[in-house]
Amino acid sequence: QSVLTQPPSVSGAPGQRVTISCTGSSSNIGGGYDVHWYQQLPGTAPKLLISGNSNRPSGVPDRFSGSKSGTSASLAITGLQAEDEADYYCQSYDSRLSGSVFGGGTKLTVL
Amino acid sequence: QVQLQESGPGLVKPSETLSLTCTVSGGSISSYYWNWIRQPPGKGLEWIGDIYYSGSTNYNPSLKSRVTISVDTSKNQISLKLTSVTAADTAVYYCARSEVGGSYSYWGQGTLVTVSS
Numbered sequence: 265q266s267v268l269t270q271p272p273s274v275s276g277a278p279g280q281r282v283t284i285s286c287t288g289s290s291s292n293i294g295g296g297y298d299v300h301w302y303q304q305l306p307g308t309a310p311k312l313l314i315s316g317n318s319n320r321p322s323g324v325p326d327r328f329s330g331s332k333s334g335t336s337a338s339l340a341i342t343g344l345q346a347e348d349e350a351d352y353y354c355q356s357y358d359s360r361l362s363g364s365v366f367g368g369g370t371k372l373t374v375l
Numbered sequence: 376q377v378q379l380q381e382s383g384p385g386l387v388k389p390s391e392t393l394s395l396t397c398t399v400s401g402g403s404i405s406s407y408y409w410n411w412i413r414q415p416p417g418k419g420l421e422w423i424g425d426i427y428y429s430g431s432t433n434y435n436p437s438l439k440s441r442v443t444i445s446v447d448t449s450k451n452q453i454s455l456k457l458t459s460v461t462a463a464d465t466a467v468y469y470c471a472r473s474e475v476g477g478s479y480s481y482w483g484q485g486t487l488v489t490v491s492s
Contacts, residue, residue, distance in 0.1 A: 266419060300478040302420075309469055309485050310420065315478035353420055357477050363435055364410070364422040364477065 267292060268354050268367035275373040276344045284339045284370045286354030292365060294335035297357040301330055301339045304351040313352070314339060341372070349374045377402040379470050379483035387490050393457040397470030397483055404428045404446060408473035409453045411444060413466040414485070425473060426453060460490045
């Protein structure tokens with residue numbers, strides 16, 4: 265059971281908008297620690313998608329955006345494309361565990 | 376461009392020690408935290424621990440009694456040792472570099488380690 269909770273799966277049609285939630289607690293997201301998001305295509309290493317709650321690294325399309333509020337964070341993907349089909353993970357720091365924690369991952373299916 | 380490459384045995388027997396090395400090229404190990412992260416087949420990501428280039432370490436409490444992470448700055452390498460392995464330790468093992476703020480910006484391609492007799 266992951267410290268950060270994500271829905272196992274989400275889906276959307278091409279062109280639509282989807283959001284993926286990441287729920288934590290006062291010892292991680294709610295404690296002010298940054299949330300980061302990763303995209304993992306099949307058979308590849310995770311790729312940093314959003315850092316520091318809402319910052320896109322160079323090369324990441326602006327269709328991807330992140331936000332954080334209270335003990336939760338969200339990743340939004342607009343203008344859904346077939347190439348966005350992947351697993352998405354959130355990550356933060358947990359003060360009770362004194363280390364990094366990941367969400368369980370969300371599989372995005374583009375219909 | 377910073378590149379990370381994991382290497383080590385792909386098969387380890389139960390109760391033995393898993394040993395992996397991550398070689399960093401295209402940049403220095405200095406001034407960064409370096410992490411080991413693993414992913415069992417079909418499952419999510421699990422942080423194993425990290426090491427600062429100076430040698431200070433942090434470990435996942437669930438693995439702390441079995442894990443040792445070390446750094447060799449002269450070779451630009453980070454190493455992982457996990458003792459007393461079981462089938463539950465079968466996973467793809469990644470090394471990754473932490474940035475200020477805690478995100479993992481650079482990842483190795485990962486190496487699959489299977490624990491089996």
